[in-house]
Amino acid sequence: MKNNDNFFLRNTWYYALPSNQIKPGMMISRIFLGEPVLLIRDRDGKVSAMTDICPHRGVPLSCGRFDGQEVECCYHGWRFNSGGGCSAIPSLVEGQEMDLSRFDVQSYTIREAQGNIWIYMADADNPQPALDMDIPVIPGFDERSLRGATSTPQFVKVVKFPCFVDHAVVGLMDPAHSPYVHRAWWWRNEQLHEEVKQFDASPYGFTMRRHRLPANGGRLYWLIGGGVPETEISFRLPGVRIEETTIGNNRVVNLTAVTPISETETEVTFLLYWTLPWVGFFKPLIHLLAGSFIDQDRTVVEKQQIGLKYNPVLRLIKDSDIQAQWYYQLKREYARSVAEGREFLNPVKGQILRWRG
Ligand code: FES
Ligand SMILES: [Fe+2]
Structure with a gap:
């Protein structure tokens, strides 16, 4: 590549x-x-x-x-x-x-x-854009099904990544970097462990099927208590990741959206929605933790730019890079389907992915 x-x-x-x-x-x-x-x-x-x-x-x-x-x-x-x-x-x-x-x-x-x-x-060459793709909706926080939850994010952080959009997106979907980039006691321990996750195709992207969070991952969620945390992570074009965690009747949703500013700059917006009213009490803590988490991602992308200047051939491996490969396939297929004026055919085939991370 x-x-x-x-x-x-x-x-x-x-x-x-x-x-x-x-x-x-x-x-x-x-x-x-x-x-x-x-x-x-x-x-x-x-x-x-x-x-x-x-x-x-x-x-x-x-x-x-x-x-x-x-x-x-x-x-x-x-x-x-x-x-x-x-x-x-x-x-x-x-x-x-x-x-x-x-x-x-x-x-x-x-x-x-x-x-x-x-x-x-829209595309300047395509004055009649195909508007069938709608904006992403955060489940459970739409105006109709609020049930006590607010319809606006409780936490917003916008960070500029000094890279082309693809590297920000791929970094976001990368399952193998956490133990190296996000070392922190409150998130997980440092040991690599094997992950086995079922993935399915979903509109303009793919979804990691709902699964229980292990006790050694996402410690913060276990601290919240009130049940076993379960998570579902979905990705869709052009660069939107929605991670929905339910703990008993409560839920925490993280939406991360990637917007290209220029060839060399990309904006990453990190939003949190939650139904737990008392979590607001921890807002300063959440600011600190989520803030440092995203900064770690930004810092490694900054280092990546040093090498990318030499335009190296980059290798993608299985299974930990299959989501990155899906992203490139989805992007190319979407661009082609628009150019050819035909229906988008999701290239993702549901499968189990295994990796150590
Ligand atoms: S009105 Fe003359 S430049 Fe805008
Ligand atoms: Fe990360």
């Missing part, structure tokens, strides 16, 4: 930012997949997004003003509505009628749910 077949997957949903980072009347400038994007939340609370470049002279629209309804460019005051439609060019005088729609900026489809804002990154 060479690293030079890198590409950004398009026509899919990427995590943009946590809902609470953008209040009504606010605008935020971001870069996703190398594109400058302006996110705005209007007075009524609706989030929209458009290209953050004025079509007149190219000044970022984020340098201008947003009145809660329209964005005004700072250079000559052209105005744009939330759909990116050009609504005013102040320098035009009576009689200089113009079709302003010629100056619309590209808009992006946005969806907001469960405290998260997702952005659909």
Whole structure:
């Protein structure tokens, strides 16, 4: 596997930012997949997004003003509505009628749910994107089935990884690095032990079937008490991992979403949802532990970049790298299915994977 077949997957949903980072009347400038994007939340609370470049002279629209309804460019005051439609060019005088729609900026489809804002990154060559893929939903925390749980994450951590998106995703799904990268008394002991897990294909990805957490793994969950912790981990394109742990009637869900910023930078958003009200009491502890966990992943990816500069051939082995192989297969198949305008065929075949980790 060479690293030079890198590409950004398009026509899919990427995590943009946590809902609470953008209040009504606010605008935020971001870069996703190398594109400058302006996110705005209007007075009524609706989030929209458009290209953050004025079509007149190219000044970022984020340098201008947003009145809660329209964005005004700072250079000559052209105005744009939330759909990116050009609504005013102040320098035009009576009689200089113009079709302003010629100056619309590209808009992006946005969806907001469960405290998260997702952005659909369409393909410029594919103006009629296949929107059949929906945003990821965290089970049990959707608006309909709350039962005391909040519908927004109780913990959010956003970390920038200095790498191309694939390395962040593969690192996230890597089952064999934990004893080396995440050495910590509160998580697990250092001994390698054999793992045997059943995997199944699931929408746009795969799922590690629900299983009991061993007493020597995930110690934190055992500390919570109230039953035997059981975990199910699913992955789906473009880079979303959902780990759902149930302990008796309670559940803790971790959603990790990977968004490419550029060829060399990737944003990883780590979110936790839980139904245990008293876990909030441990929030500072959770911040510390989850924070150090992700930093360990980031640090090793940083080291990886030193070697990747020389574009080495990388080896994938079985079974511990099969999830990485599935990721590359899923990504290629999705890109091909979109290009050929056909149905996506999940390349993952359910099987048992065994590894020492
Ligand atoms: S550059 Fe934006 S209005 Fe002229
Ligand atoms: Fe890790």
